[in-house]
Amino acid sequence: MGRVNNNGHSHRASGLKQSNKKFKTKHSSKGSLKDKNKGKVNRKVVHGKKDGTLNKNDRKNSSKVGMKFKNQQLKTNTKVFEGKLGAPKIVALVPLCPDVSVLNLAEKLAQSVNQPFEIQGNQITLSAPQLKQRLQLVLLTRDIYDIMDACKVADYVVFLLSAQVEVDALGETTISCIQSQGAPTSFNFVQHLDREPLKRRPDIKKSLSSFVNFFFPEQDKILEMDNNMECLTTLRSMVSQVPKAMPWREGHPYILSDKVEFLANPNQSGTGTLKVTGFLRGNNMNANRLVHIPNFGDYQIDRIEKADHPFARQHSSMGDEMTDSDNMKLLAVPDAELQDSLISSNEPDMMEGEQTWPTQEELLEAENSLKNNNNGSKKVKVPKGTSSYQAAWIVDDEDGEDGEEDYEDDMDVDEEEEEAYEHDGPEEYEEIDMNDDNKSVAPFDALDEEEEMRQFEEYKKQREAERREHLEFPDEVDTPLNVPARVRFQKYRGMLSMRTSPWDPYENLPQDYSRIFQFQNFARTKKRILTQANDGTVEEGTYVTLYIKDVNNDNGHLYHPERPFIVFGLLPHENKVTLLNFAINKYTEYTEPVRSKEPLILQFGFRRFRIQPIFSEHHHKGKTNNVYKFQRYFENHSSAVMSLYGPVTFTTAPVVVFKENPANLTHPSVVAMGSFLDHDTTRIVAKRIIITGHPFKVHKKSAVVRYMFFSPEDIDWFKPIQLHTKHGKIGHIKESLGTHGYMKCLFNDLPKQHDTVCMSLYKRVFPKWNTEIFVRPNYDYVPDEMPSQKEGHGMDFD
Template sequence: MSSHSHRATTKTANKAFKSGHASKGSLKQKAKGRLPGKDSSTSHLSSAQTKLARRNTTKQLQQQKRAAIVQEARLFQGRGGVPRIVCVIELGDGTDARRCVKELAGVLGEEAEGVEVDGKGVVNVNASRFKTSLQFLIPPARDLYTILDCTKAADYVVFLLSDETDVSEWGDTLLRCLQGQGVGEVVAIVQSPNPTSPPTPPPSATLKSLLSFIRYFFPTQEKVFNTSISSDASVALRHLCEGTPKDVSWRAGRAWVVNEGPLGWVEDKEAEEGKGTLVVQGFIRGGRLSADRLVHLQNFGDFQVEKIISAPVATAASHRAASTSMSGTASTPTVLSARNPTTSDTLISLNDPDYMENEQTWPTEEEMASAPAASGSMGPPQSTSSLSKKKTVPKGTSSYQAAWIVDDEEEKAEGEDDDDSEDGMSVDGGLEARDGPEGLEGLDGKDEGEEEEEEEVELESRLGESDRFEDLDNEEEEEQLENYRQSRQNLDRTDLAFPDEVDTPKHIPASTRFARFRGLKSFRTSPWDPYENLPVDYAKIFGFEDYDKTGRRVLREGKEVGVEVGTRVEVHIKNVPKEVYESQNPSLPFFMFGLFEHEHKQSVLHFVVQRNTEYEEPVKSKDALILCVGPRRYRINPIYSQHTRGGGKGANNVHKSERFLRAGTATVATVYGPIVFGNQPCLLLKETSDPLAPILVAQGSFLNADTKRIIAKRIILTGHPFKVHKKTATIRFMFFNPEDVLYFSPVQMHTKYGRTGHIAESLGTHGYFKAHFDNVINQMDTVCMSLYKRTYPKWSEPFVAPTAGSIVDMEEDEEMDA
């Protein structure tokens, strides 16, 4: 009997369907996880041909990168090549930058015998052995602003570390500033404050400790050199002469020139008195330079370029050509770029607002009296007495705005007296302040910071009127300073524990105190018109329909238009004050940075910053700080707002303001300032008793110039559930009169336990009201009402950085006056 066996499976393999198009599953399986490329022109090729095309594309990209590196290296080679700028910074106590330059130049032997280093801030060394030249910049020690300026233009930054002492707190602040600003190639060198002969190298443990320290700020460092030893000095010099310095991202495409030798000055009879043409000579670096664009001079502002003339380096070939020429001179300089008045940038930074545009005028009394009775005008007739009637309006309201406010007294009979006028401000063609001792504090909806600023201004005016001023004792001054700092810290802690919560005033109606605030059903989705009730400052600034698109066009044109990089030129800058020429210190370098199109115009700038963890003092909104962005520095009073994750704007582009700059999170700082393009890093500094050593408060980068970004200040009014019955509760202590309850009844409320509700009706005459919620409310819960108001920054002004020489001159003048 034969055994019976079943089939292994009951499935049958049918013939595959012959389709002219591959299914999604087959394509996904064929791709094997590889993402499709940007170019779909190879989609019709086979897998082998596609692989060959990818290899060819990768090879072409490699060739382009290698060609760019070779071209960049050629920029510094040859007798007429661009010198490599090396900034030497003293970090440790006892280090000497000029001794380091002498040790590096000593490696060249006879080539550098005539180099003068003592007393100079700029030292030029010709390293013909390496077919290049070096330009050492030696900024003054402990001068933060000058060091930041020198590192902005440097290709290499050399840090001098001591093998006996640690880096001071000032040096740590400097490294954090340079880390946030961005620098070129970094070289670390160790020095001994007391060199011996013959020199003794520091212990290996010391070198490891210094390398670990410098790697904390610049992780790419591999070695700490010791230039007192000839072998290490030779390796360090070869690294400076043969290496290819990395480019800093914010300098990509932006031209700058380091002046060589003394500045030139040409009197201009057509210019204003005290102004003329400044001549800067040097190599163009970074990007192309055009005469149609503006240039920025450190500490002096923006100026127009008249023309750019070639200034080639004198070589042996040029001397031979000059000797054989008929005129006996070298080739005459040529104009490489000249300013075109029709296409060049102007120095206009603000719009001139038209205050009468779309203005609706109000008829005068004479026009009303002379008008015919049957004029057919709409609305009830108005008498002369009604036009001159005084109204109660919020503080800061103009007469035009007051004309459209419907007052409660207009509904009264003509014979009734206005008993509430003492609680407001009268308008009769203008505003009259109340004569009472307390005034109308908070009627305009200002926050606590603005009220404190007004009190400070009033105090300063009173002090100015007084003829006598007595200094306090040192102990009392220290005690008051400690009390002030303690109050600031208490305010910071209170805001952190109870964010945005305010108490409703009892002597002022909440509808008047918070007249400028509004309620939002949803902070992220509720509509908010960005052009509603804008201040006059917004009529002065510039905006873009598409800032990102304009930025890409401006950066692209900056790389294509202008004189090429590496050309030695003379830049003639017009209408420059003579003090720029006279104030130049010959021992310090002079820098000129080119600006892109529109970068002189004022707009609303937003920066994403993170607070420095080493700074412990509270940083309040609108505190005075120094903004360092790109080649510029400004004194600002920024306002802070939340940075939406991923940089999104939401449905309405509304962002919550922050009263303090918190640590551990990214925050957006908003200021008025000149427009910026590109990825620009920024630093926020705060002045100290030492003008040359400010404190680093925060660092970050430029976000955008969005004039439609709404920064809304939030306040939270809180109430206590007095009686609770399931979803209904009686709330007290949120308002103190029934009028405020009726005024704020449309605003949605919420509780700290997550319930939402609304006002149902007012109870009694003390501000109690009944509220309904979406779920059962807890007796221990707190009822909250969120109100919002748009805030705006203050105007910024250029910051002139002090120098060691200017401070010495000021001290000498004070001693002479004394």
């Protein structure tokens, strides 16, 4: 009789029972039989081909499709130059040395194809039969603005070097700017090589090749200008090659003018219509879009006409002659409802926010105060010995405390300078009376040249001293003695972490932010705009005359036939003002300090502006709040983000930043280079200041700190903000001690007696609303070598 389990448990076989392989099961393994007996469902094996692998027919078809696409793209890029009436390729001749002559180079190139040498303005057109295409040579002087404007529209760039004189600073700056702007295919010629001994010529060419290789490694061959065969080979190479695309300009139509004429408006004095004739390149043009003229600005198109083709007469005997009705055919007229507006900024509604209406007593008090300011004398605090005329040029901080100017107090005068003006003793400063008559106390040129230079040198030394102090004690400021710290730093806030602490980007915005345009989805708008960029009715390659309306006749001095005159078409919204952020790098040859809000010249893409930007750090480092530290100085060998108000751009345009040189207006100094970053209007640029204190007594992890504040009220006000030391300790204020600003602080570790206790405060800063179109300085333009300079020095718009 079997044993009975009193607990009610009976043995059951488990699934781990051994299963022996059956006889004659062929290729079945023990493992497969075991899985099958366990009841597992086998995974279905996909017998299709692997991803990314193509069979022979698919590879052939893919190659055929790719070849077809490349051929189609090649035809699109070259169709504007093909045919008997095709547009010529633009070749910019750039001199890099002071003793070279681009005019002689143009003569040598024309002689290599046996063509008579004819110059119109600053252009020469080569149309020899053996070339099969035309080349338009643009002769340039050593003017960096003219060179960069010509390279914006050029298909090829020819650098002319000297065998006897090295490339000077201006030449290096020129080739660096062209490289940063984005240069098309380049060629390099050397002049005066025949004056050197035969033994030295290979070494000279090798040295010049090494110089060019630094900027353009793929085009470092040096060609001899006096060698007729090399000139002819270069021209044939230009004709046979496809010009290298420059992405930032390909979406825009542009014209290098052959003829410019001004038609005065009889109905409105002071304005008129500007006629610009030339080949349309880059893209199709829409008459509803705006156009941009460097040095002039943005304008609307009145109409577009088909102009008399300059090469039509050469083929009249072959049946290509055009009638007058065909030559002046109207191509496009803008639609009044669809034409882009010239309005570039919003008009803020001053009554939109809530406002309490002032009482009658407040109005009378304000009126009396205004009368007293107008009739009475104004007192300002200046250094002793300063005359009233000199005091008129000193910025009074009290004038900058109104409303929207609150966010500018940190730029024009540093906090340290403000403290000096406001709180220094009477032995260094005095008050003088200022009245309206002070404007005529002394003439503008009262100082002689030596005194002017002496003051300028002192100013430069002061700027350098401020920069060195900033490098040694970055962001550190002193707490004022006779002004409460809670009042002096009332616009600042504390942050636990600059990377992660939240900050509302729409909090306390200045009035200028209501004037800019913001995109709800910039990526989607950009995709739509670029997709519709080629919807113009006037095709690329057409010889047209643009009628640009409402041009001011005062701009007549800005045009000269010896300078390149270019016109670029804008995409929709590209004249609207928004916040622009640029990623830039300091130019290695420029070592002067560059402060935020310092006047500079910005060229990005085909536009050029006068700006006063602010700089901020250019790295993320795990940021989640879009807050970036403001930089007072743009240091050497560093990168930064430059922020300013400017027009919208939909392409990643290259950027070059200049500093105007008062001694030579045509040769500015290059400050930085870079590219466009984004239109992020929520980017927060936070200025940091650090107020410091000294440990008076230290006991374990606590310390008595003094000299950070000078009243118990200030200590209680800033008590929630975290402290840190220069040796890496973190702490907080526990309580105030006494009435002279002593306070007890606790730290996470034992502080040192020689350590410095710091508190970081932050305030958001914004750019100034002062971006304006760059207008070339009005100076007499007399080229050194242009044969047509005797015909006139400009176009009179009157």
